[in-house]
Amino acid sequence: MEDTRWARNFAEIFPVLKQSMSKRLLYELVDRNGRSFSPFVWSARALLRYKGLPYETVPLTLTQIHKTIPIVTPTNKLVPVLVDGENTVFDSFQIALYLEKYDKSIFPDKNIEAVQSWCTVVRGIMLQFLRAVNQIHMYEKVADEDKEYFLNEKVNKQVGGLEQGRRNYEDAKRKLHANFALLEKALKENRKEGSNEFETYFFGKLSFADIAVGGLLHWCVSAVGEQEAFGDNEFLRRWFANLKSTVNLNE
Numbered sequence: 001m002e003d004t005r006w007a008r009n010f011a012e013i014f015p016v017l018k019q020s021m022s023k024r025l026l027y028e029l030v031d032r033n034g035r036s037f038s039p040f041v042w043s044a045r046a047l048l049r050y051k052g053l054p055y056e057t058v059p060l061t062l063t064q065i066h067k068t069i070p071i072v073t074p075t076n077k078l079v080p081v082l083v084d085g086e087n088t089v090f091d092s093f094q095i096a097l098y099l100e101k102y103d104k105s106i107f108p109d110k111n112i113e114a115v116q117s118w119c120t121v122v123r124g125i126m127l128q129f130l131r132a133v134n135q136i137h138m139y140e141k142v143a144d145e146d147k148e149y150f151l152n153e154k155v156n157k158q159v160g161g162l163e164q165g166r167r168n169y170e171d172a173k174r175k176l177h178a179n180f181a182l183l184e185k186a187l188k189e190n191r192k193e194g195s196n197e198f199e200t201y202f203f204g205k206l207s208f209a210d211i212a213v214g215g216l217l218h219w220c221v222s223a224v225g226e227q228e229a230f231g232d233n234e235f236l237r238r239w240f241a242n243l244k245s246t247v248n249l250n251e
């Protein structure tokens with residue numbers, strides 16, 4: 001009698017269990033106000049939205065990331081992590097590769113190596129300029145529990161401490177805007193004939209290289225606000241707005 005009831009209950013519960021196990025989860029980093037600012041998470045989110053794949057987010061502070069992520073993915077410490085049913089993938093580029101099995105490829109002409117090289121180069125160059133500007137602001141925005149870690153691991157190591165970072169800030173901003181001007185030039189050179197001015201992508205078509213740059217711009221806007229991020233670079237402001245609407249990520 002007991003056994004039958006247990007089996008019946010299990011049969012009722014099983015679809016619920018299965019549904020929760022097959023949920024798509026995106027682990028992400030948030031600031032003290034619950035806002036997602038990570039460039040790499042933005043790229044993963046953009047992919048999910050572009051491909052129209054439903055998902056839920058697991059918002060974590062840095063302190064929570066350090067406790068949670070090694071349990072979700074024992075060989076990894078960082079976000080984004082995507083749990084897609086029984087598959088767990090980390091690193092934004094790996095997530096892009098994994099999501100290729102769904103509609104809307106993000107690697108034009110299946111040219112994975114070329115897109116990867118561009119991502120590595122562009123991210124590598126832009127990150128150093130962005131850090132010098134963003135980290136000072138992000139220190140104010142991260143959760144209280146994250147501040148000490150953020151100061152030691154990001155501000156001190158990446159911008160030489162708060163004082164030095166603040167002293168160099170205006171110069172860093174000038175260099176970042178010069179870097180943005182080069183980005184504008186590179187994008188315009190790759191414009192495909194017939195495309196409108198803001199539909200201009202590194203490979204002539206939308207690729208993960210654009211989505212990686214979009215993530216970096218999102219990080220900058222989150223840190224310093226849109227006005228300060230773009231300054232008078234109207235092209236990049238509009239390019240980013242166009243990218244967000246293309247990937248359905250207007251927040």
Ligand SMILES: N[C@@H](CCC(=O)N[C@@H](CS)C(=O)NCC(=O)O)C(=O)O
Nearest residue numbers: 029038039040078079080091092093
């Ligand atoms: N190459 C990785 C980088 C991921 C990464 O650096 N994630 C940061 C957030 S932006 C993180 O998790 N940081 C945790 C920490 O610094 O302790 C990717 O593309 O996903």
